[in-house]
Amino acid sequence: ADVVNQIAAAEIIHRPANAIKELLENSLDAGSTSIKVTVKEGGLKLLQIADNGHGINKTDLPLLCERYATSKIANFSDLQSLATYGFRGEALASISYCSHLEVITKTHADSVGWKASYANGVLKEDARPTAANDGTVITASDLFYNNALRKRAFRSGSDEYARILDVVTKYAVHNPQVAWVCKKAGTAMPDLSTNAGSTTKANIGLLYTQSLASELLEVPETTFAPKLGASARGWVSNANHNGGRKPGFLLFINNRLVDSSKIKKAIDALYTTYLPKGASPFAYLSLSIDPDKVDVNVHPTKSEVHFLHEDEVVDALVATVEKALAGANV
Numbered sequence: 001a002d003v004v005n006q007i008a009a010a011e012i013i014h015r016p017a018n019a020i021k022e023l024l025e026n027s028l029d030a031g032s033t034s035i036k037v038t039v040k041e042g043g044l045k046l047l048q049i050a051d052n053g054h055g056i057n058k059t060d061l062p063l064l065c066e067r068y069a070t071s072k073i074a075n076f077s078d079l080q081s082l083a084t085y086g087f088r089g090e091a092l093a094s095i096s097y098c099s100h101l102e103v104i105t106k107t108h109a110d111s112v113g114w115k116a117s118y119a120n121g122v123l124k125e126d127a128r129p130t131a132a133n134d135g136t137v138i139t140a141s142d143l144f145y146n147n148a149l150r151k152r153a154f155r156s157g158s159d160e161y162a163r164i165l166d167v168v169t170k171y172a173v174h175n176p177q178v179a180w181v182c183k184k185a186g187t188a189m190p191d192l193s194t195n196a197g198s199t200t201k202a203n204i205g206l207l208y209t210q211s212l213a214s215e216l217l218e219v220p221e222t223t224f225a226p227k228l229g230a231s232a233r234g235w236v237s238n239a240n241h242n243g244g245r246k247p248g249f250l251l252f253i254n255n256r257l258v259d260s261s262k263i264k265k266a267i268d269a270l271y272t273t274y275l276p277k278g279a280s281p282f283a284y285l286s287l288s289i290d291p292d293k294v295d296v297n298v299h300p301t302k303s304e305v306h307f308l309h310e311d312e313v314v315d316a317l318v319a320t321v322e323k324a325l326a327g328a329n330v
Protein backbone atom coordinates (compact mmCIF):
# COMPACT_ATOMS: atom_id res chain seq x y z
CA ALA A 1 0.00 0.00 0.00
CA ASP A 2 2.90 2.35 0.70
CA VAL A 3 4.11 1.97 -2.88
CA VAL A 4 0.69 2.87 -4.22
CA ASN A 5 0.54 5.86 -1.89
CA GLN A 6 4.04 6.89 -2.89
CA ILE A 7 3.08 6.86 -6.54
CA ALA A 8 -0.10 8.81 -5.80
CA ALA A 9 1.91 11.31 -3.77
CA ALA A 10 4.37 11.86 -6.61
CA GLU A 11 1.39 12.65 -8.84
CA ILE A 12 0.12 15.29 -6.47
CA ILE A 13 3.53 16.64 -5.52
CA HIS A 14 4.84 16.54 -9.05
CA ARG A 15 7.79 18.81 -8.39
CA PRO A 16 9.13 20.98 -5.56
CA ALA A 17 7.18 24.04 -6.74
CA ASN A 18 3.88 22.13 -6.29
CA ALA A 19 4.84 21.34 -2.71
CA ILE A 20 5.72 24.98 -2.05
CA LYS A 21 2.41 26.15 -3.43
CA GLU A 22 0.49 23.81 -1.12
CA LEU A 23 2.60 24.71 1.90
CA LEU A 24 2.39 28.45 1.44
CA GLU A 25 -1.36 28.24 0.94
CA ASN A 26 -1.54 26.45 4.29
CA SER A 27 0.51 29.28 5.82
CA LEU A 28 -1.83 31.87 4.32
CA ASP A 29 -4.80 29.87 5.57
CA ALA A 30 -3.30 30.10 9.04
CA GLY A 31 -3.41 33.89 8.87
CA SER A 32 0.36 34.37 8.65
CA THR A 33 1.87 37.81 8.14
CA SER A 34 5.38 36.44 7.68
CA ILE A 35 6.25 33.53 5.40
CA LYS A 36 9.80 32.48 4.77
CA VAL A 37 10.81 29.87 2.21
CA THR A 38 14.26 28.26 2.37
CA VAL A 39 15.44 25.91 -0.34
CA LYS A 40 18.39 23.63 -1.02
CA GLU A 41 19.09 22.19 -4.48
CA GLY A 42 15.91 23.52 -5.98
CA GLY A 43 13.89 22.01 -3.16
CA LEU A 44 14.96 18.47 -3.89
CA LYS A 45 17.31 18.41 -0.91
CA LEU A 46 15.39 20.76 1.35
CA LEU A 47 12.15 22.69 1.29
CA GLN A 48 11.36 24.68 4.37
CA ILE A 49 8.55 27.09 5.03
CA ALA A 50 8.35 29.03 8.27
CA ASP A 51 5.30 31.10 9.14
CA ASN A 52 3.91 33.06 12.06
CA GLY A 53 0.35 31.83 11.66
CA HIS A 54 -2.00 30.34 14.24
CA GLY A 55 -0.10 27.07 14.51
CA ILE A 56 -1.40 23.53 14.88
CA ASN A 57 -2.86 22.11 18.07
CA LYS A 58 -0.82 19.33 19.60
CA THR A 59 -3.88 17.09 19.56
CA ASP A 60 -4.12 17.47 15.77
CA LEU A 61 -0.55 16.32 15.17
CA PRO A 62 -1.14 12.53 15.16
CA LEU A 63 -3.57 12.75 12.23
CA LEU A 64 -1.96 15.67 10.42
CA CYS A 65 -0.64 13.58 7.54
CA GLU A 66 -3.55 11.20 7.26
CA ARG A 67 -5.29 11.75 3.96
CA TYR A 68 -8.59 13.62 4.21
CA ALA A 69 -8.38 13.58 7.99
CA THR A 70 -8.12 17.31 8.40
CA SER A 71 -10.60 19.35 10.32
CA LYS A 72 -11.79 21.06 7.21
CA ILE A 73 -12.84 17.88 5.51
CA ALA A 74 -14.67 16.60 8.60
CA ASN A 75 -17.93 18.10 7.52
CA PHE A 76 -18.34 16.90 3.98
CA SER A 77 -21.30 19.14 3.22
CA ASP A 78 -19.03 22.13 3.82
CA LEU A 79 -16.94 21.14 0.82
CA GLN A 80 -19.08 22.98 -1.69
CA SER A 81 -19.03 26.29 0.05
CA LEU A 82 -15.49 26.26 1.28
CA ALA A 83 -13.71 29.35 0.09
CA THR A 84 -10.33 28.89 1.68
CA TYR A 85 -7.39 27.53 -0.22
CA GLY A 86 -7.20 23.94 0.82
CA PHE A 87 -9.84 21.43 1.59
CA ARG A 88 -8.54 18.26 0.08
CA GLY A 89 -6.47 17.35 3.10
CA GLU A 90 -3.96 15.70 0.84
CA ALA A 91 -0.97 18.01 0.66
CA LEU A 92 0.84 17.15 3.88
CA ALA A 93 -0.08 13.50 3.50
CA SER A 94 1.40 13.43 0.01
CA ILE A 95 4.54 15.25 1.09
CA SER A 96 5.01 12.74 3.91
CA TYR A 97 4.92 9.92 1.35
CA CYS A 98 7.66 11.38 -0.81
CA SER A 99 10.03 13.10 1.62
CA HIS A 100 11.22 13.17 5.22
CA LEU A 101 8.74 15.54 6.80
CA GLU A 102 9.20 17.43 10.05
CA VAL A 103 6.75 19.85 11.61
CA ILE A 104 7.50 22.30 14.40
CA THR A 105 4.51 24.26 15.55
CA LYS A 106 3.32 26.44 18.38
CA THR A 107 -0.06 28.01 18.95
CA HIS A 108 -0.39 31.28 20.82
CA ALA A 109 -2.10 29.45 23.70
CA ASP A 110 0.74 26.94 24.08
CA SER A 111 3.77 27.79 26.16
CA VAL A 112 6.03 25.41 24.26
CA GLY A 113 6.23 24.28 20.68
CA TRP A 114 5.91 20.71 19.41
CA LYS A 115 8.08 18.82 17.02
CA ALA A 116 6.74 15.91 14.99
CA SER A 117 8.20 13.75 12.22
CA TYR A 118 6.21 11.83 9.66
CA ALA A 119 6.80 9.00 7.24
CA ASN A 120 4.26 7.58 4.82
CA GLY A 121 1.31 9.34 6.38
CA VAL A 122 2.00 8.48 10.00
CA LEU A 123 3.55 10.24 12.95
CA LYS A 124 6.82 8.44 13.65
CA GLU A 125 6.86 8.93 17.42
CA ASP A 126 5.01 11.09 19.92
CA ALA A 127 5.50 14.80 19.32
CA ARG A 128 8.22 16.24 21.51
CA PRO A 129 8.23 19.64 23.22
CA THR A 130 10.64 22.14 21.73
CA ALA A 131 11.39 25.83 21.88
CA ALA A 132 9.54 27.61 19.08
CA ASN A 133 7.99 30.89 18.07
CA ASP A 134 4.27 31.12 17.45
CA GLY A 135 3.59 29.63 14.06
CA THR A 136 4.68 26.63 12.04
CA VAL A 137 7.89 25.47 10.40
CA ILE A 138 7.46 22.67 7.88
CA THR A 139 10.61 20.99 6.60
CA ALA A 140 10.57 18.46 3.79
CA SER A 141 13.96 16.89 3.10
CA ASP A 142 15.13 14.59 0.32
CA LEU A 143 12.08 14.95 -1.85
CA PHE A 144 11.47 11.78 -3.90
CA TYR A 145 14.18 9.88 -1.96
CA ASN A 146 12.01 6.79 -2.47
CA ASN A 147 11.15 7.41 -6.09
CA ALA A 148 14.27 7.20 -8.26
CA LEU A 149 12.31 7.65 -11.46
CA ARG A 150 10.72 10.89 -10.32
CA LYS A 151 13.99 12.14 -8.92
CA ARG A 152 15.80 11.53 -12.19
CA ALA A 153 13.29 13.75 -13.98
CA PHE A 154 14.94 16.83 -12.51
CA ARG A 155 18.00 17.95 -14.41
CA SER A 156 18.98 20.96 -12.44
CA GLY A 157 18.21 22.39 -9.06
CA SER A 158 18.44 25.89 -10.49
CA ASP A 159 15.56 25.28 -12.87
CA GLU A 160 13.42 24.02 -9.98
CA TYR A 161 14.50 26.96 -7.83
CA ALA A 162 13.39 29.36 -10.59
CA ARG A 163 9.95 27.71 -10.53
CA ILE A 164 9.75 28.05 -6.76
CA LEU A 165 10.77 31.69 -6.93
CA ASP A 166 8.11 32.29 -9.57
CA VAL A 167 5.39 30.79 -7.36
CA VAL A 168 6.49 32.81 -4.32
CA THR A 169 6.72 35.98 -6.45
CA LYS A 170 3.16 35.58 -7.68
CA TYR A 171 1.77 34.90 -4.20
CA ALA A 172 3.70 37.92 -2.90
CA VAL A 173 2.03 40.11 -5.52
CA HIS A 174 -1.37 38.74 -4.56
CA ASN A 175 -0.76 38.83 -0.79
CA PRO A 176 1.15 42.07 -0.18
CA GLN A 177 0.06 42.13 3.47
CA VAL A 178 2.57 39.34 4.16
CA ALA A 179 6.32 39.77 4.62
CA TRP A 180 7.75 37.22 2.19
CA VAL A 181 11.25 35.79 1.99
CA CYS A 182 12.58 33.23 -0.44
CA LYS A 183 16.19 32.16 -0.21
CA LYS A 184 18.65 29.41 -0.81
CA ALA A 185 19.82 27.71 2.38
CA GLY A 186 23.20 28.93 3.53
CA THR A 187 23.07 32.24 1.70
CA ALA A 188 22.72 35.51 3.54
CA MET A 189 20.92 37.47 0.84
CA PRO A 190 17.38 36.40 0.06
CA ASP A 191 16.40 36.30 -3.60
CA LEU A 192 13.01 37.69 -2.69
CA SER A 193 12.09 39.83 0.26
CA THR A 194 9.03 42.00 0.82
CA ASN A 195 7.72 44.03 3.72
CA ALA A 196 4.54 43.28 5.59
CA GLY A 197 1.74 45.67 4.76
CA SER A 198 2.98 46.43 1.26
CA THR A 199 0.68 46.83 -1.75
CA THR A 200 0.25 44.75 -4.87
CA LYS A 201 1.54 47.60 -7.01
CA ALA A 202 4.60 48.14 -4.84
CA ASN A 203 5.38 44.44 -4.89
CA ILE A 204 5.11 44.34 -8.69
CA GLY A 205 7.64 47.16 -8.75
CA LEU A 206 9.93 45.34 -6.37
CA LEU A 207 9.63 41.87 -7.87
CA TYR A 208 9.29 42.73 -11.56
CA THR A 209 10.54 46.22 -12.41
CA GLN A 210 9.91 49.72 -11.13
CA SER A 211 9.28 51.01 -14.63
CA LEU A 212 6.61 48.38 -15.13
CA ALA A 213 5.00 49.41 -11.86
CA SER A 214 5.01 53.06 -12.93
CA GLU A 215 3.13 52.15 -16.13
CA LEU A 216 0.52 49.94 -14.52
CA LEU A 217 -3.13 50.58 -15.23
CA GLU A 218 -5.62 49.62 -12.61
CA VAL A 219 -8.47 47.28 -13.35
CA PRO A 220 -10.84 48.52 -10.67
CA GLU A 221 -12.96 46.03 -8.77
CA THR A 222 -15.73 45.15 -11.21
CA THR A 223 -18.73 42.95 -10.53
CA PHE A 224 -20.01 41.04 -13.51
CA ALA A 225 -23.65 40.27 -14.12
CA PRO A 226 -24.95 39.07 -10.74
CA LYS A 227 -26.02 35.70 -12.09
CA LEU A 228 -22.39 34.99 -12.87
CA GLY A 229 -21.46 35.54 -9.25
CA ALA A 230 -18.08 36.87 -10.33
CA SER A 231 -15.94 39.94 -9.90
CA ALA A 232 -12.46 40.92 -10.94
CA ARG A 233 -9.72 43.40 -10.16
CA GLY A 234 -6.11 43.73 -11.10
CA TRP A 235 -3.27 45.63 -12.69
CA VAL A 236 -2.31 45.52 -16.36
CA SER A 237 0.17 47.30 -18.55
CA ASN A 238 -0.12 48.30 -22.18
CA ALA A 239 3.44 49.54 -22.44
CA ASN A 240 5.93 48.01 -24.80
CA HIS A 241 8.02 45.84 -22.59
CA ASN A 242 10.61 44.85 -25.11
CA GLY A 243 13.47 45.98 -22.96
CA GLY A 244 14.32 42.59 -21.56
CA ARG A 245 11.68 42.80 -18.90
CA LYS A 246 10.07 39.72 -17.54
CA PRO A 247 6.59 39.34 -18.97
CA GLY A 248 4.00 38.21 -16.53
CA PHE A 249 0.61 36.66 -16.45
CA LEU A 250 -0.68 36.18 -12.94
CA LEU A 251 -4.15 34.77 -12.55
CA PHE A 252 -5.75 34.11 -9.19
CA ILE A 253 -9.22 32.70 -8.80
CA ASN A 254 -10.58 32.78 -5.27
CA ASN A 255 -7.06 33.49 -4.07
CA ARG A 256 -5.53 30.42 -5.66
CA LEU A 257 -2.91 30.71 -8.40
CA VAL A 258 -4.39 28.94 -11.41
CA ASP A 259 -4.09 28.50 -15.15
CA SER A 260 -6.96 29.10 -17.48
CA SER A 261 -5.98 28.76 -21.12
CA LYS A 262 -9.27 30.41 -22.09
CA ILE A 263 -8.54 33.52 -20.06
CA LYS A 264 -4.89 33.55 -21.09
CA LYS A 265 -5.80 33.34 -24.78
CA ALA A 266 -8.45 36.03 -24.51
CA ILE A 267 -6.09 38.43 -22.73
CA ASP A 268 -3.27 37.66 -25.18
CA ALA A 269 -5.63 38.43 -28.07
CA LEU A 270 -6.54 41.71 -26.43
CA TYR A 271 -2.89 42.61 -26.04
CA THR A 272 -2.17 42.10 -29.72
CA THR A 273 -4.53 45.02 -30.30
CA TYR A 274 -2.98 47.22 -27.65
CA LEU A 275 0.65 46.24 -27.83
CA PRO A 276 3.25 46.35 -30.57
CA LYS A 277 4.29 43.03 -32.04
CA GLY A 278 6.76 41.09 -29.93
CA ALA A 279 6.07 43.08 -26.80
CA SER A 280 5.64 41.14 -23.56
CA PRO A 281 2.46 41.98 -21.77
CA PHE A 282 1.94 42.03 -18.04
CA ALA A 283 -1.36 41.23 -16.40
CA TYR A 284 -2.23 40.49 -12.81
CA LEU A 285 -5.86 39.51 -12.47
CA SER A 286 -7.70 38.42 -9.38
CA LEU A 287 -11.11 36.89 -9.89
CA SER A 288 -13.69 36.02 -7.30
CA ILE A 289 -16.19 33.46 -8.39
CA ASP A 290 -19.01 32.05 -6.32
CA PRO A 291 -17.37 28.88 -4.88
CA ASP A 292 -20.44 26.92 -5.97
CA LYS A 293 -19.60 27.74 -9.57
CA VAL A 294 -15.91 26.97 -9.65
CA ASP A 295 -13.72 24.11 -8.65
CA VAL A 296 -10.21 25.47 -8.26
CA ASN A 297 -9.09 22.44 -6.36
CA VAL A 298 -9.92 19.70 -8.82
CA HIS A 299 -6.48 18.20 -8.48
CA PRO A 300 -3.29 19.86 -7.35
CA THR A 301 -1.48 19.07 -10.59
CA LYS A 302 -4.38 20.27 -12.65
CA SER A 303 -4.06 23.96 -12.04
CA GLU A 304 -6.18 24.53 -15.15
CA VAL A 305 -9.59 25.59 -13.88
CA HIS A 306 -13.06 25.59 -15.30
CA PHE A 307 -16.17 27.26 -14.04
CA LEU A 308 -19.83 27.72 -14.85
CA HIS A 309 -20.76 30.41 -17.38
CA GLU A 310 -17.12 30.38 -18.41
CA ASP A 311 -17.56 32.15 -21.75
CA GLU A 312 -19.68 34.91 -20.25
CA VAL A 313 -17.24 35.46 -17.41
CA VAL A 314 -14.29 35.57 -19.84
CA ASP A 315 -16.13 38.06 -22.09
CA ALA A 316 -16.95 40.27 -19.14
CA LEU A 317 -13.36 40.06 -17.93
CA VAL A 318 -11.95 40.95 -21.34
CA ALA A 319 -14.30 43.93 -21.61
CA THR A 320 -13.17 45.10 -18.17
CA VAL A 321 -9.48 44.77 -18.98
CA GLU A 322 -10.00 46.44 -22.35
CA LYS A 323 -11.59 49.40 -20.64
CA ALA A 324 -8.48 49.79 -18.49
CA LEU A 325 -6.15 49.47 -21.47
CA ALA A 326 -8.19 51.72 -23.77
CA GLY A 327 -8.76 54.33 -21.11
CA ALA A 328 -5.05 54.97 -21.03
CA ASN A 329 -4.87 55.48 -24.78
CA VAL A 330 -7.45 58.25 -24.94
Ligand code: ADP
Nearest residue numbers: 026027030055070086087088089090091092136
Ligand atom coordinates in the same frame (compact mmCIF):
# COMPACT_ATOMS: atom_id res chain seq x y z
P1 ADP B 1 -5.74 20.95 3.71
O1 ADP B 1 -5.02 22.27 3.66
O2 ADP B 1 -6.29 20.59 2.37
O3 ADP B 1 -6.71 20.84 4.85
P2 ADP B 1 -3.16 19.93 4.16
O4 ADP B 1 -2.58 18.57 4.08
O5 ADP B 1 -2.59 20.97 3.24
O6 ADP B 1 -4.70 19.80 3.93
O7 ADP B 1 -3.06 20.45 5.63
C1 ADP B 1 -3.65 19.71 6.65
C2 ADP B 1 -4.08 20.57 7.82
O8 ADP B 1 -2.94 20.91 8.59
C3 ADP B 1 -4.72 21.88 7.47
O9 ADP B 1 -6.10 21.74 7.28
C4 ADP B 1 -4.42 22.73 8.67
O10 ADP B 1 -5.39 22.52 9.68
C5 ADP B 1 -3.10 22.18 9.16
N1 ADP B 1 -1.96 22.98 8.72
C6 ADP B 1 -1.11 22.69 7.71
N2 ADP B 1 -0.16 23.63 7.56
C7 ADP B 1 -0.41 24.56 8.52
C8 ADP B 1 0.22 25.80 8.90
N3 ADP B 1 1.30 26.27 8.24
N4 ADP B 1 -0.30 26.47 9.94
C9 ADP B 1 -1.39 25.99 10.61
N5 ADP B 1 -2.05 24.86 10.29
C10 ADP B 1 -1.56 24.14 9.26
Ligand code: MG
Nearest residue numbers: 022026086091
Ligand atom coordinates in the same frame (compact mmCIF):
# COMPACT_ATOMS: atom_id res chain seq x y z
MG1 MG C 1 -3.55 22.67 2.30
